[in-house]
Amino acid sequence: MSAPGTLWVVATPIGHLDDLTLRALRVLEEADAVLAEDTRHSKKLLAHHGIQTPLRSLHAHTPDAKIAAxxxxxxxxxxFALVSDAGTPIVSDPGIRLVAAARERGLPVTTAPGPSAVLAALTLAGLRADRFRFVGFLPRSGGKRTAALDELAADPAAQVxxxxxxxxxxxxxxxxPRxxxxxxxxxxxLTKLHxxxxxxxxxxxxxxxxxxxRGEITVVVEATDTPTQAEPEIADPDAFVRERRAAGDTPKQIAKALAAQSGLSRREAYARVVEVSQSED
Structure with a gap:
């Protein structure tokens, strides 16, 4: 019975194609295949370094049957060498499914560490970041976005x-306002010409x-000794309620945000939400 192979988690450049470690180059060259989030994107990296290892796709919509295979x-x-479009795989990346499956099977999994947009941004920001939390992409709308924004502001650690x-x-x-x-x-x-x-x-x-x-964006919020509290800045509570309703927030979520940013009590805020909602329904 042959010995199992190794799943390598390989960090790739976040911008400049030369930001690849010597070890990562060797792993990419010697692997049986490179598993890429976007094979067209990774093909450019391999071509830049003269690597001819076959590319195979592994993305968010890869079926479970392929992961098992x-x-x-x-x-x-x-x-296999697992790579993302840029930086270190698994961070905001679909490769976690394969790593988890390999671990559960007891197969060798290791890393060729390197570039990370998170750490690059923290080092260049020049902001206090003795502790930090990686947030990734926030929800785009609705109550989940509101909750994520409020949670971010309430956390004294640096946020990325x-x-x-x-x-x-x-x-x-x-x-x-938060x-x-x-x-x-x-x-x-980061690491590019502009x-x-x-x-x-x-x-x-x-x-x-x-x-x-334009380009890839990473935002760093500096650490603080105390959580940031949203200041009362809502001049038109009715307009605020209508805006939050349009965004998909629930009455309870809207009332909580309105009370925090307007000086109204929670009961008064909820009553205002009900009043505005009834006038529009």
């Missing part, structure tokens, strides 16, 4: 988020990026 190949002696260029302005606008003077850094196109790190409050950065941005 890959595990069987590993058990039979094949070795990913965001798409076209939604950056909205993210910063949503954070502004974070107050707590500083952020918008890190754009790398940019811009710092300021969420309100300042929301104005700077009102028209959106």
């Amino acid at each position: 890959l595990v069987e190949e590993l058990a039979a002696g094949a070795s 988020l990913f965001e798409s260029p076209r939604r950056l302005g909205r993210l910063l606008t949503d954070l502004a 974070l107050g003077e707590r500083r952020l850094a918008v890190c754009r196109e 790398e940019e790190v811009r710092r300021g409050t969420a309100a300042e950065l929301a104005e700077a990026f009102a028209e959106g941005a």
